[in-house]
Amino acid sequence: MVAIVGGGASGTLTAVHALRRGGRPPRFVMIDKDGRHGLGQAYATTDPRHLLNACASRMSAVADDPDHLMRWARSRGLDATDTDYLPRRLYGEYLRSVLEEARAPWPDGQVTELTGTVVSLRPGERPVLGLADGRTVEADAVVLATGNRPPAAWPHVRAGDRYVPDPWAPGALDGRGDGSPVLIVGTGLTMVDLAVTLTGAHPDTVVHAVSRHGLLPAHHRCPQPPPVRIPIPEGPLTLAALMRAIRAAVNASGGEWHAIVDGLRPRVPSLWDRLPAGDRRRFLSLAARYWEVHRHRIPPETAARVEELRASGRLRVLRGSLASATAHGHGVLARLDTPEGPHELRVGHIVNSTGPSHDLRTDPLLNSLFTSGAARPDPLGLGLDAAPDGAVLDAAGRPHERLFTLGPPLRGLRYETTAVPEIREQAAALASRLSELTAESGRDRLAQPL
Known part of the structure; x- marks a missing residue:
């Protein structure tokens, strides 16, 4: 049995590729803290204006079947083409459908979905995971498919419930589209999604977005030119x-x-x-x-919406950084440091959109692994140190035989490892390794929380 920590694309695609390999696959228990199995953070959005940032032709969930997504879409009567940028919530439905299809030949519970937060992991011949509510899960192997971490905590923000520390947490934006101005710190892809949602929820909402560079994502060309492979010097590279x-x-x-x-x-x-x-x-x-x-570019349709918001003054982009934010009446007083000097904004809400935190020890599971010496951060401190096959390295640099990771936790080692094209390749390779491992163990049995 394989325990997968995380129910998003990384964990789902690992299970899907293992279930599709042929022969008797491992049993899986997928543990997701929010119960968003098959969706994760990226595809749990309910806003139909949140689009994929890659066209449909590149987003097949199956590594060796590039047309899989398009066949699924057309089988459901969707008028979609290879160059369309589909809604992310639709892609979430697709991932759920792919998982259901892959598990269908195994009616005896080949995949168990469990909602809970894993806070500890004891490696060994039979790794044991501890959940926050006291339950435990024993497995033959464990996959840390934890995805992107939430943004770093802000001790300098004291804005009470007017502050949104993680915009992708379930219900984080409830009540935020009340027409009052919003300050979003960060100007990347998440900010774009938030601006589209918040301005769409109320016609009076104005979004202020601030970041050190004040740069917005570029947009895709349509049609896209074919990729060009440029010459790179061989040997040692600087x-x-x-x-x-x-x-x-x-x-x-x-x-x-x-x-x-x-x-x-x-x-x-x-x-x-x-x-x-x-x-x-x-x-x-x-x-x-x-x-x-x-x-990481945005679709033409989204880019047009951003330009419309900027032209109307409903999206205002600033260069600078947040110095402090405090509750002020029925809103928030934010103080910014900008190239022109200090700047004050009075807004109704403030949202942390600065991207994944790199303080790994704030995560109880990772902290327990580091403290015990069962794992170590990668040399850049962006994620986990691991072997080329995704086997997690312990404090001494030895690869675990039964503990693996893929996707965003490998960013420090691979850098490009957060999008579906990279993750599905890693998932396919890892699925093969897991099938071999559980077959060798001879103890492939369904895990039950203790």
Whole structure:
């Protein structure tokens, strides 16, 4: 039996690929803290205006079947094409459907869905997971498919229930679209989704968005140009040499960068591995935001909505950082540090949209693994240290035989590891490893919480 911690795309695709492999698959128990099995954070949204940031042709859940999503959509009477950007909630339905289809041949409970928060893990020949409510789950192997972490806590914000610490937590935006202005800290993809939702909920809502660079995501071209593979020097690689190669390619194409970024994307893990540790850190501090803006683009329809909001004054983007925020009457007084000097905003709500926290020890499960020496952070502190096959490394650098991870926890090791095209490849490879492991153990049995 395999315990999967996390019910989002990473965990779902791992189970799906194992169930589709042929032969008797492992049994799975999928543990999700919010009970959003098959959806996770990304695809649990109910707002139909939240669209996938990749076109349908790239979003098949099945690694060796690129047309799987489109066949599913058409089988349900949806008038969708390969170049459409589908609603994320529809993609969540698709993932649930794929999981149900994969488990259908195994009517005796091949997948058990469990709602709960895993707070500890004792590795060993039979790993044991401890849940916050006191239950335990014993397994042959464990997959940490925990996805992106919530944003970091803000001790300098004292705004009571006017503050939203995690915009993707269930019910986080309930009552926020009341027409009062909203300050969103962060100007990436999450901010775009929040601005679309909040301004759509009330015609008077104005969104102020602030970040250090004040950069918004770029948008996809339609139609998309085919990816271009640019020459990269062989052998040892430096960040400076990589940047020169990219700039030369963009200049040679007359400034057209979309195809070059798309051609680089599948090569990022291998290029990242070739960079010295110091250059990786320099990239994170100097260039990462610019890569993210061009790499994680928004659909044309969403881009048009953003431009409309900016033109009407309902989305106002600022460069700067949040110095403090305190409750003030029926709202929040926010103080910003901007290039022009201190700036005050009075808003009804403030939302933390700064992206995943890198303080790993605030997570009870990860903290327990680090404290016991069962795991260690990757060298950059972005996630878990792991072997190439996803086996988690202990404090001494030894790979576990029964503890694995994939997706966002591998960001420090692969950098590009948060989107479906990368995750489904990792899930397919891990599914094969898990099937071999549980077959060897001879103890593949359904886990029951104790």
